[in-house]
Amino acid sequence: KTMLTIVRIMMKIEVRNLTKMRSILTLMLCGLVVFGLEAQKKPKLNVAERELKEGNYAAARDIVDQAIDYDKLKDDPKTWFLRARVFMSLDTANADLADDPIGTAMESFAKAQELGDVTKLYTTDAVGLPIIFDQHINNYWAYYFNVGATAYGEQDFPTAVENFQYAQRILPDDSTAYTNAGLAAHNAQMWDEAESNYEAAIEIGVTSQDIFNL
Numbered sequence: 001k002t003m004l005t006i007v008r009i010m011m012k013i014e015v016r017n018l019t020k021m022r023s024i025l026t027l028m029l030c031g032l033v034v035f036g037l038e039a040q041k042k043p044k045l046n047v048a049e050r051e052l053k054e055g056n057y058a059a060a061r062d063i064v065d066q067a068i069d070y071d072k073l074k075d076d077p078k079t080w081f082l083r084a085r086v087f088m089s090l091d092t093a094n095a096d097l098a099d100d101p102i103g104t105a106m107e108s109f110a111k112a113q114e115l116g117d118v119t120k121l122y123t124t125d126a127v128g129l130p131i132i133f134d135q136h137i138n139n140y141w142a143y144y145f146n147v148g149a150t151a152y153g154e155q156d157f158p159t160a161v162e163n164f165q166y167a168q169r170i171l172p173d174d175s176t177a178y179t180n181a182g183l184a185a186h187n188a189q190m191w192d193e194a195e196s197n198y199e200a201a202i203e204i205g206v207t208s209q210d211i212f213n214l
Contacts, residue, residue: 043067045082052082057090058097077116081133084108085123088140102169109137141170145177152180157188161197168200175204179211 048063064083067073084105091101098104112118118133125131131139148163164181171177182197198211 043070043073045073045079048082048086052086052089055093057086057093057095060086061090061097075115077112077118077121080108080112080115081118081121084112085136088136092140092143102166105140106170109133137170141167141174141177144170145180148177148180148184152184152187155187157184158190160184161188161190161193164197173204175201175206178204179206182211 043063043066045067048060051060064086067079068083073079087098087101087105090097091105122130122132144163144167148160148167151159151163161181161184164177164184167177178197178201182194182201185193185197
C-alpha cells in the first residue's frame with residue numbers, strides 16, 4: 001500500500017508538471033503569433049504622406065521601403081508613386097538619405113507605370129490644384145535643368161554640365177538637356193563631355209546644324 005501511494009503521488013506530480021509545461025508552451029506560441037502579427041503590420045501610406053509633407057524624409061522613406069515588400073501594397077501603383085515622390089523630395093532637399101535617389105525615384109515612377117493606370121495618380125499643390133503623375137516627372141526634370149541653367153548663367157560650366165546630366169537621367173529622350181550640357185562642356189573645355197552630349201542629342205533627333213547654330 002505504501003508503494004502504491006508513492007506511485008500515485010508521483011503520477012499526480014507528473015501530471016501537474018505536464019500541465020505546467022503545456023501552459024508554458026501555450027504562452028510561448030501565443031507570443032510567437034503576436035510577434036508574427038506585429039512583424040506583418042501593414043505600413044501606413046497616409047502616415048508616409050504626412051511625413052513627406054512635413055519634411056520628415058527619413059521616416060517617409062522607411063515606411064515606403066516597407067510598403068514595397070508588403071503583400072497587399074507592393075503591387076499597387078500608388079505605393080510606387082509615393083515612393084518615387086519621397087526619393088525625389090529627399091534628393092532635391094539634398095538630404096543624404098540614399099545612395100542614388102534619382103535612380104530610385106525614376107525606377108519607382110517606372111514601376112508605378114508598369115503596374116497600372118497612372119493617369120489617376122495625382123497630388124495637390126498649396127492652393128489645391130492637381131499635380132498629375134507626368135507633371136511630377138517634368139517638375140523633377142525642370143528642377144535640375146534650372147539649376148544647370150543658373151550655373152551656366154554664372155559661368156560655372158562644370159556645375160551646369162553636372163546638373164544638365166542629372167536632368168538627362170530623368171527625361172532621357174529629351175534633347176534639351178543634352179544640347180545644353182554639350183554647350184556648357186564646350187565652354188568649360190571639357191571636350192570629351194561636349195562630344196558625348198552632342199552625339200547623344202543627334203541620336204535623339206537634333207541635327208548637327210542645330211548644334212552648330214548654338
